[in-house]
Amino acid sequence: MMIEQILDEQQEPLVNIRNMSVSFDGQAVLRDINLKIPAGETLVLLGESGCGKTVLMKTIIGLVQPDWGEVLFDGQDINTLNEQQLSHLRLRFGFVFQNAALFDSMTIGQNVAFPLRQHGRFSGAQVRDMVIARLSEVGLPDSVVQKKPAELSGGMRKRVGLARALIMNPELIMYDEPTTGLDPIMSDVINELIIRTRRRNPVTSIVVTHDMNTARKVADRLVMLMPLHRLKPGESQIVFDGIPADLDTTRDRRVRQFVNGEAGERLMELRSQNPYESTQVGDHS
Amino acid sequence: MTTRLPRSETIWPNFYRVGVSSLPVIALTGTFIGMVLAVQSYFQFRQIGLETRLGAVINMTLVRELGPVLAATMLAGRVGSAMAAELGTMRVTEQIDALAAMGANPIHYLVVPRFLACLFLIPTLTVMADFMGVAGGNFLGVYWLEIDIHHYWSNSIRAVTNFDLMVGLIKSVFFGAAIAMVSCYQGFNCTAGAEGVGRASTNSFVQSFVMILLLDLILGIILDNFYFLFYPNGASFF
Numbered sequence: 001m002m003i004e005q006i007l008d009e010q011q012e013p014l015v016n017i018r019n020m021s022v023s024f025d026g027q028a029v030l031r032d033i034n035l036k037i038p039a040g041e042t043l044v045l046l047g048e049s050g051c052g053k054t055v056l057m058k059t060i061i062g063l064v065q066p067d068w069g070e071v072l073f074d075g076q077d078i079n080t081l082n083e084q085q086l087s088h089l090r091l092r093f094g095f096v097f098q099n100a101a102l103f104d105s106m107t108i109g110q111n112v113a114f115p116l117r118q119h120g121r122f123s124g125a126q127v128r129d130m131v132i133a134r135l136s137e138v139g140l141p142d143s144v145v146q147k148k149p150a151e152l153s154g155g156m157r158k159r160v161g162l163a164r165a166l167i168m169n170p171e172l173i174m175y176d177e178p179t180t181g182l183d184p185i186m187s188d189v190i191n192e193l194i195i196r197t198r199r200r201n202p203v204t205s206i207v208v209t210h211d212m213n214t215a216r217k218v219a220d221r222l223v224m225l226m227p228l229h230r231l232k233p234g235e236s237q238i239v240f241d242g243i244p245a246d247l248d249t250t251r252d253r254r255v256r257q258f259v260n261g262e263a264g265e266r267l268m269e270l271r272s273q274n275p276y277e278s279t280q281v282g283d284h285s
Numbered sequence: 286m287t288t289r290l291p292r293s294e295t296i297w298p299n300f301y302r303v304g305v306s307s308l309p310v311i312a313l314t315g316t317f318i319g320m321v322l323a324v325q326s327y328f329q330f331r332q333i334g335l336e337t338r339l340g341a342v343i344n345m346t347l348v349r350e351l352g353p354v355l356a357a358t359m360l361a362g363r364v365g366s367a368m369a370a371e372l373g374t375m376r377v378t379e380q381i382d383a384l385a386a387m388g389a390n391p392i393h394y395l396v397v398p399r400f401l402a403c404l405f406l407i408p409t410l411t412v413m414a415d416f417m418g419v420a421g422g423n424f425l426g427v428y429w430l431e432i433d434i435h436h437y438w439s440n441s442i443r444a445v446t447n448f449d450l451m452v453g454l455i456k457s458v459f460f461g462a463a464i465a466m467v468s469c470y471q472g473f474n475c476t477a478g479a480e481g482v483g484r485a486s487t488n489s490f491v492q493s494f495v496m497i498l499l500l501d502l503i504l505g506i507i508l509d510n511f512y513f514l515f516y517p518n519g520a521s522f523f
Contacts, residue, residue: 058382061386062385063382063385063386083390087388087389087390088388090385090386090387090388091388093386095382095383095386095387097379097382097383097386098379099378099379101378101379101380101382101383102380102383103380103383104374104380114387114389115387115388118387118388118389119388164387
């Protein structure tokens with residue numbers, strides 16, 4: 001056990017975020033974040049809207065520049081790379097966007113083939129075979145190839161987004177709220193696809209979600225962030241870091257509240273901001 | 286930006302949109318402006334018996350000023366604001382982030398083809414606006430207002446030189462570059478929501494139009510000074 005621990009400590013994590021802070025227009029979103037993600041792990045980032053989960057994920061791929069700190073991917077500091085080096089490194093990432101972010105002007109086939117055409121040296125037939133194989137992996141028939149994104153349902157678009165993210169066999173795949181806006185059945189289909197993707201490919205995954213079903217089902221490890229304005233002075237923004245089973249035993253009230261979907265003191269905040277409602281509450285009492 | 290050309294599948298749709306789809310509206314505007322110029326100037330010139338000089342006035346105005354400015358204004362309204370709205374929607378729906386996430390350079394993929402299309406095709410649109418304006422002015426002046434065709438054209442040929450045509454075309458290249466840069470900048474910096482996209486589109490047109498007028502003035506002065514530098518005894522434009 002001791003030897004394993006020592007080896008783990010010596011092994012460089014695939015993603016290593018050190019003392020990272022991000023702000024937009026002077027407003028801090030992330031402060032002093034430290035996070036290590038070992039290769040092969042599926043990490044779920046939890047937290048309420050606006051706490052900076054998506055921003056954290058976008059800093060890993062270099063879409064958002066931190067004000068402070070380092071983001072190391074496989075030992076390389078993302079922010080020291082030039083545009084060409086970053087483009088090359090991004091081939092090792094797959095990103096599934098919240099609303100799929102498919103290109104409206106292209107067909108589904110062209111969307112999925114985009115990374116191949118951008119970087120690969122493949123013949124038309126090879127590209128077509130690879131696109132159809134990836135689409136069938138996510139449960140979509142060949143007939144969608146010629147369709148435009150607007151002709152597909154939300155769930156289908158998300159699956160196309162997943163197929164596009166997987167086409168270059170990435171080492172790190174990031175999912176931004178993969179089940180938001182989907183019905184429970186389609187949400188479970190997406191959860192299964194995330195799990196299957198990990199089984200088929202030796203891939204590290206980061207999943208940003210609010211959906212506790214998704215979190216419990218796919219996570220090896222969960223990290224919960226809090227918005228900065230809800231923290232005590234000097235408190236870390238990461239309020240939970242553990243395995244799914246730890247969620248049920250945590251003593252942090254904020255984490256329990258999030259996991260159980262309870263508004264708690266937020267209702268009192270609503271009442272205090274609404275004079276009409278606070279009068280009503282006062283009247284009843 | 287200039288290290289390698291974008292792929293043809295990104296170039297041709299933009300060239301088509303700028304060069305072909307904009308052609309009818311620019312031709313129509315050019316024709317009407319030529320005719321309006323003829324109508325407006327005719328009565329003033331007839332009072333002093335110089336109606337045969339109308340060709341010189343109309344053609345000089347079109348070739349040096351109105352042709353390039355009108356072609357650029359129509360391009361800013363028709364293509365520039367559409368570019369800003371399209372890129373703005375791509376920004377809002379994270380399609381630009383998706384491009385970057387897949388290792389494509391969004392500037393190279395989205396801006397360069399639009400910039401090249403505006404830069405290379407606006408001179409041809411200007412020639413079209415000039416030609417249709419000249420034709421419209423000729424039609425109204427010669428066939429409607431019955432000005433003598435020989436004097437109309439001989440005065441025109443004496444007044445309008447190749448340099449005037451070049452001034453218009455050189456200006457148009459700058460206008461095209463300004464339209465592409467302003468529109469792409471507005472699209473890339475679009476704020477979230479339908480309102481943000483609408484604002485990007487409106488700002489793109491307004492800023493492009495102001496840039497066109499400003500460049501028109503500055504380039505007019507600079508190019509005339511160049512002319513006097515090479516031909517000190519040339520006719521005065523001031």
